[in-house]
Amino acid sequence: MIAREMFEQFKQRFGPLILRADLPSDRRLFVFVDPSSVKYVCQHIFRELDARYVASIGSDDRPYSGNFLVAHNFAFDRDHLLCSVLTHLPPDDPRIDSITSVVPAAGWAEREMRDLVGIEPVGHAYPKRLVLPDGWPEGNHPLRKDVLWNQVPEQYDPDREFRFDEPPEGCTVVPFGPFHPTLDEPAHFRLYVEGEMVRGCEYRGFMVHRGIEKLAESVMSYNDIPMLAERICGICGCVHNVAYVQSVEEAAGLQPPPRAEYIRTIMLELERLHSHLLWVGLACHIVGFDTLFMQSFRIREPIMWMAEKISGNRKTYALCVIGGVRWNITPEIKTELRAVLDKLESEWRTVVAAVSRDKNIQKRTRGVGVADAGLVKNAGLIGPVARAAGVDIDCRRDHPYAAYDRVEFDVITEQGADVWSRVLVRAKEVFESIRIIRQCLEKMEDGPLQLEIKDELPVGRMGLSSVEAPRGESHHFVITGENNRPRRWRVRAPTYQNLQGVPAMIKDQQIADMTISLGSIDPCFSCTDRLETIDLRSGSVKVWSQEELLKLARKKVER
């Protein structure tokens, strides 16, 4: 169903509730509604039309339209359509009905909106602070345009501690994190444990925010941001790089040359290959099976070398600029890449054959960390977690971008909904990635790598881009702006949604299963923690004060 037909359907259903609509293409639909009817419209879209919740965006639009802007994004995966429900809020009283009672998956996004933009979700089920540091004063919202990117409010109190909820009766608290051998990045799960059983948990993350969105909106330019975007994540950086560039291209109506699209596809799939191999290794390490951990890292290494040959870097490829890519794939690299893929395929076949027969690993992963289709829908889970529960979604097929509409591949699904199914999904996706890269190498046509862009990009246009990262859908939302930079850029990384499903996945399980359950979503905390103006560890260091440490760090950078 193309956007126009969907819009007709909306008009019949909502009639006068729709203030105006924007249909920039067949696959995008922007609907502006009145603040009071947002909840009703979202409920209809999410429940009756069975759309998938993607993200909510709050934006300070006061300097331009005089209002605050809120967008709830949904995806109609079967109809290949991304839809955004937008509304303007008055500048003096930015309040909006919370949609969490009908769309539970929006829980975090609305809390983030409250923290950073100061838009109050009225009737939110759990309106606790999510993103801002513990000592940040109420009423200061860093993403508002009148707050400078490097401003720290005077009332900021680095010593204030986070107030956790009371544990339920009869449970002891097992702190999991902020530093733990299985967490590669800081995040804190406060587990409520009865004996060896986990009865619930509270999550406190967002400890390493780098203020990336604010930085982009205030000091960087369109072509700087791709390099910043890929630093959101150390594993799936290229995904953010491509997603950002695609959303700007969409907003500005630019079409990159075909060769650039093929190269983007190849790099994205290379990234998926090394990410999946890394994950299988880490998952095995978590359950104590270090041999496979080492072997999958060995198998993975040639992929890293290929990436280095193409881009000069094992990771952080610096691939895209607006309207194209920066690296070419030469005939020599093509031959070499084919050889690497052949070797990888045969080695991986051996590993998969060994793992799928191994009763020992299945014992630790079957029936563990279950996220069924119901949870997938309500918490908005995506990627291998959703596919392992039999939910057949994959942005590469559903919302094709780059050259994915020109290659053939299967979307792998499993029915078990547990950690074992996620292992299988990822293991099989490796073969699909190899297939995609081979087709791209075959079909890639000669031509320019970049589009020549002579004019300034148009202002105030919106662009959406969903890119299937190894962990699930990475969603970028851009409003183009003045001074050669976007007004608003919102990143919704896959872990942002998947983490919200974790409390339900680990409930009533053993502590021993907690780590592999969490590991099975392939969590990426740096992706989730991408925004914040200042990040400082709260005063636990006695000898060095924060200022001294900061000074030291700055001196080091200055050299």
Add this chain to the structure above:
Amino acid sequence: MSQVWTILGALANVGLVLLVAPLAQGILRRITARIQSRQGPPLLQPYFDLLKLLGKEDLESGEAPVMQRFAAYLSLAAMLTVACLVPMGFAAPLNAAGDVILLIYLLSLCGICTLLAGLAAGSTYSLVGISREMMCMITLEPLFAIALLVGAVHSGSFRLDSVLRGSVYTAAGLPWSGVLMLAVMLLSFQAFVQRVPFDISEAETELMEGPLVEYSGPKLALFKYAQMAKLIIYSALFVTLFVPWGSGLIFPLGWLLFWIKVFVLVLLVTVVAATHARYRIDQAIRFFAGLMGISFVALILASYGY
């Protein structure tokens, strides 16, 4: 004069265990690395690791530092005392000092040390770790005790030298009870030496080393040393009890054969550890409980002379 020999023999056994244990660990790490397509550390790395740890600052931490220190000393001491009771290619030096019951008690003492260490640390992780350790101990220790009892029943004596001489088998051949116990011990051996898939109480990726979470420097070195010694001593016990063949050969041959058998066992442990994932505590306990059932059958069979 015999007392002097006893003391010298005990010193020799203790020295031998202290000397060989890190080497066994080194071999274990090297072989593991090879299975994992890695280079692996130098064979002597565990010696350097221990020396490095011993040379570090002796920090006091946790809830009860005195108990923490005591637990570290006790764990190595208990292990080395066991070493004096086990024949290492020769007759056990402290043969006359006690019987099989003493051996069983000393072996449980090692588990008690882990318990003390975990309690002294007082962190949530160590407490979860020791609760797992205790659950394992309750189901594991009887297995070894029954193996020794079966031997005692067959040999008609609790004396160390008569039990620790392949006594689970009788002169007449292979009784059912002996074969059953051999199977049980082979299946649970990994748990006795606390390696994957049964390193549940330490489980680095779940509990951050569990009971040892607060240990560092010299005290950690002692605990690590005790764990390395444990591998050697349990292997030696296993060999004396279940693989006695060839021990009667003249001096260098029998002695060499004994140590070859011990190292083959270490290799076996390595390979199993490298090819398995860690079990969850409930899965492990269920496994041990099954073995316990079998071993009771073996004990009953033994008492009827089978």
